[in-house]
Amino acid sequence: MRRYSTDGGDPARRADHGSHAPDGAGGPTAAEGRPETSGRAAPEPPEADGYAVTCTGLVHTFGETTAVDGLELSVRDGEVFGLLGPNGAGKTTAIRCITTLLPVPAGTIRVFGHDAAGERMAVRRLLGYVPQQLSADSGLTGRENVSLFARVFDVPRRERTARVGQALAAVDLTDAADRLAKTYSGGMVRRLELAQALVSAPRLLILDEPTIGLDPIARTNVWEHINAVRAATGMTVLVTTHYMDEADQYCDRVALMHRGRIRALGTPDELRTGLGERRGTAGNGELPTLEDVFRDIAGSGLDDRSGEFSDVRSTRRTASRVG
Numbered sequence: 560m561r562r563y564s565t566d567g568g569d570p571a572r573r574a575d576h577g578s579h580a581p582d583g584a585g586g587p588t589a590a591e592g593r594p595e596t597s598g599r600a601a602p603e604p605p606e607a608d609g610y611a612v613t614c615t616g617l618v619h620t621f622g623e624t625t626a627v628d629g630l631e632l633s634v635r636d637g638e639v640f641g642l643l644g645p646n647g648a649g650k651t652t653a654i655r656c657i658t659t660l661l662p663v664p665a666g667t668i669r670v671f672g673h674d675a676a677g678e679r680m681a682v683r684r685l686l687g688y689v690p691q692q693l694s695a696d697s698g699l700t701g702r703e704n705v706s707l708f709a710r711v712f713d714v715p716r717r718e719r720t721a722r723v724g725q726a727l728a729a730v731d732l733t734d735a736a737d738r739l740a741k742t743y744s745g746g747m748v749r750r751l752e753l754a755q756a757l758v759s760a761p762r763l764l765i766l767d768e769p770t771i772g773l774d775p776i777a778r779t780n781v782w783e784h785i786n787a788v789r790a791a792t793g794m795t796v797l798v799t800t801h802y803m804d805e806a807d808q809y810c811d812r813v814a815l816m817h818r819g820r821i822r823a824l825g826t827p828d829e830l831r832t833g834l835g836e837r838r839g840t841a842g843n844g845e846l847p848t849l850e851d852v853f854r855d856i857a858g859s860g861l862d863d864r865s866g867e868f869s870d871v872r873s874t875r876r877t878a879s880r881v882g
């Protein structure tokens with residue numbers, strides 16, 4: 560596996576204060592450490608709290624629909640955090656608020672201490688985002704696609720060629736870099752989109768359903784690349800997925816979002832053990848699955864809104880990505 564350079568980023572890692580409450584609201588409050596925007600010097604670097612992301616009381620509505628309903632969420636610096644939930648739970652809306660693509664009408668979001676409403680550019684400089692929708696241009700080569708992102712994200716001109724090459728290498732696309740993206744497989748397209756997000760050496764990588772529509776081998780492959788880059792850079796990863804096995808295997812902590820709020824949060828083991836204890840089956844040696852946990856918490860809401868929880872819309876968006 561090739562290593563990814565942290566050129567241009569700030570990989571300085573800080574100790575995790577580990578002060579999260581189990582309900583996910585354990586991050587700093589909205590009032591604490593809010594960056595100065597009035598011109599006075601901030602007393603300390605805004606990111607010194609050990610969190611990559613904190614959402615406090617986040618609300619976002621579309622007309623009559625409350626997509627995010629008082630979200631409390633803290634993502635620790637350096638972890639892989641999985642945001643799970645049925646269709647319509649509000650995951651994408653929350654993520655789009657965190658990336659500053661949607662406004663923050665109520666509540667607070669901080670990304671490494673920077674306020675997502677008041678310091679949008681500072682936040683954008685810190686993150687890489689792979690949306691669900693196609694972000695690669697099928698009429699460009701892989702290298703041209705990544706170069707485009709390098710320009711958009713202001714990678715210094717003299718570093719661009721090297722950084723584009725590093726990003727492509729990090730996802731094993733060097734050999735295919737000069738082929739048109741329309742000749743790529745679904746897994747290659749996903750890796751290309753990863754390279755696009757990585758070229759700016761983000762401290763926070765946000766992935767919305769990174770493996771949807773991919774076969775199991777391609778899914779594993781995408782995750783191996785995410786993990787390799789994370790190991791090389793120490794970046795934080797915030798990911799949404801419908802795949803319970805992926806969450807179990809690859810996420811340090813997971814949160815179940817349902818109807819706009821976090822309903823459960825912990826390591827996959829903690830959540831499974833917790834349900835086993837509630838059911839009195841903890842000593843049987845058979846732990847519930849993560850899917851059992853989420854069915855237990857979200858109950859019939861999973862069924863009446865989205866069918867089977869694990870019903871991945873495998874053809875959705877990705878199938879027609881490039882063609």
Ligand SMILES: Nc1ncnc2c1ncn2[C@@H]1O[C@H](COP(=O)(O)OP(=O)(O)OP(=O)(O)O)[C@@H](O)[C@H]1O
Nearest residue numbers: 621624625626644645646647648649650651652653
């Ligand atoms: N642009 C929009 N206009 C109106 N309603 C929207 C819009 N985007 C999302 N919604 C609604 O907000 C709610 C949350 O949607 P969102 O896409 O955030 O959920 P999600 O958890 O990401 O779902 P999925 O897993 O299907 O992507 C849903 O009821 C959805 O219909």
